[in-house]
Amino acid sequence: MSDSMKAIVVERLGPPDVMQLRELSVPQPGPGEVRLKVEAVGINFADVLAVAGEYLTRTRVPYTPGMEFAGVVDALGEGVTGVQVGQRVASLGGRGGLAEYALSPAAALIPVPQNLTAAQAAAFPVSYFTAYHGLKTLGHGREGEWVLVQAAAGALGTASIQLAKALGMNVIAMASTEEKLQLARDLGADVTLLQDDPDRVQKVRDAAGGKGVPLILEVVGGKRFQESLDMAANRGRIIVIGNASREQANLRPVELMKRNLTVTGLWLTSLMGDQAATREAAQALTPLVASGQVTPQVGPTYALADSPRAFQDMLDRKTTGKVIIEPQR
Numbered sequence: 001m002s003d004s005m006k007a008i009v010v011e012r013l014g015p016p017d018v019m020q021l022r023e024l025s026v027p028q029p030g031p032g033e034v035r036l037k038v039e040a041v042g043i044n045f046a047d048v049l050a051v052a053g054e055y056l057t058r059t060r061v062p063y064t065p066g067m068e069f070a071g072v073v074d075a076l077g078e079g080v081t082g083v084q085v086g087q088r089v090a091s092l093g094g095r096g097g098l099a100e101y102a103l104s105p106a107a108a109l110i111p112v113p114q115n116l117t118a119a120q121a122a123a124f125p126v127s128y129f130t131a132y133h134g135l136k137t138l139g140h141g142r143e144g145e146w147v148l149v150q151a152a153a154g155a156l157g158t159a160s161i162q163l164a165k166a167l168g169m170n171v172i173a174m175a176s177t178e179e180k181l182q183l184a185r186d187l188g189a190d191v192t193l194l195q196d197d198p199d200r201v202q203k204v205r206d207a208a209g210g211k212g213v214p215l216i217l218e219v220v221g222g223k224r225f226q227e228s229l230d231m232a233a234n235r236g237r238i239i240v241i242g243n244a245s246r247e248q249a250n251l252r253p254v255e256l257m258k259r260n261l262t263v264t265g266l267w268l269t270s271l272m273g274d275q276a277a278t279r280e281a282a283q284a285l286t287p288l289v290a291s292g293q294v295t296p297q298v299g300p301t302y303a304l305a306d307s308p309r310a311f312q313d314m315l316d317r318k319t320t321g322k323v324i325i326e327p328q329r
């Protein structure tokens with residue numbers, strides 16, 4: 001094996017074309033870490049924001065993006081047990097995934113069910129754990145209840161639709177194009193609506209029995225946030241998961257009083273520190289994925305050198321499902 005590898009490097013933050021393909025040394029796993037030969041990297045909107053310098057936490061440069069990836073374990077650091085060289089795993093919370101080889105804490109590894117491809121495995125952790133926490137841990141969604149899923153054809157959106165249906169909920173899906181709505185319907189969405197439908201607020205309220213939606217997974221933000229408040233039912237729960245519009249939202253707390261609304265923030269990174277919540281999510285998700293009741297939706301796939309184009313396509317809202325980069329291609 002060569003001791004150098006191809007990797008994406010970001011030296012200054014900005015638009016996707018700041019990402020450069022470089023030759024780096026293959027990293028050595030430290031204590032408690034494993035090294036993966038990376039087969040597939042799941043790209044999240046968070047990666048796009050991190051490269052732009054707009055994420056929740058500061059991005060330190062130089063760095064190699066990629067926090068969610070799947071591949072084959074090829075080296076173990078000191079003290080690692082329970083993982084074998086040659087095993088296919090996914091990592092949630094590793095670093096430097098956009099490379100031929102990357103490190104992950106052994107504790108951040110997720111075993112990959114036999115029935116998943118590497119791309120499906122890389123499409124799984126962030127979107128499905130976030131969807132579970134939005135629907136159940138924080139959203140307290142119940143069987144028979146309506147949920148509104150925004151950006152419904154995206155990675156989180158498709159995961160949220162599948163999971164909500166598997167949990168017996170009714171789904172209203174919103175997205176920007178008819179093609180995206182068709183995907184949402186194919187995945188089981190009960191009602192679909194274009195994001196720019198002029199009557200969207202009333203139509204959403206009507207779809208949920210005329211009383212508004214009890215649970216909203218809010219990922220667009222900006223001026224759309226006020227609309228989510230308007231779409232919510234009395235005692236509605238709005239789970240703030242993202243801000244894809246990258247616009248500021250205004251929240252006047254008195255608005256919440258009118259219909260006894262609850263607005264709850266959700267950040268997977270900080271929830272992962274809650275071991276009970278993570279265990280509960282894993283216990284719920286593992287059988288659903290293993291049985292094929294939910295299937296991670298692989299979107300467009302790109303070679304490592306095309307990472308800037310992959311990020312730009314995501315920003316331009318051209319993608320559906322999880323954007324995947326394949327470093328061994």
Ligand code: NDP
Nearest residue numbers: 044045151154155156175176241242243244245267268317
């Ligand atoms: P997606 O694959 O869903 O891609 C983003 C989608 O956002 C686009 O496809 C687009 O769908 C929608 N969108 C709406 N407005 C805009 C805009 N102005 N510019 C670009 N896209 C827009 O990405 P992810 O699944 O990775 O993430 C979806 C959202 O969930 C993001 O806001 C992300 O930050 C958040 N997220 C948060 C997590 C957390 O821990 N809090 C974890 C995972 C995701 P359309 O064209 O249909 O509107």
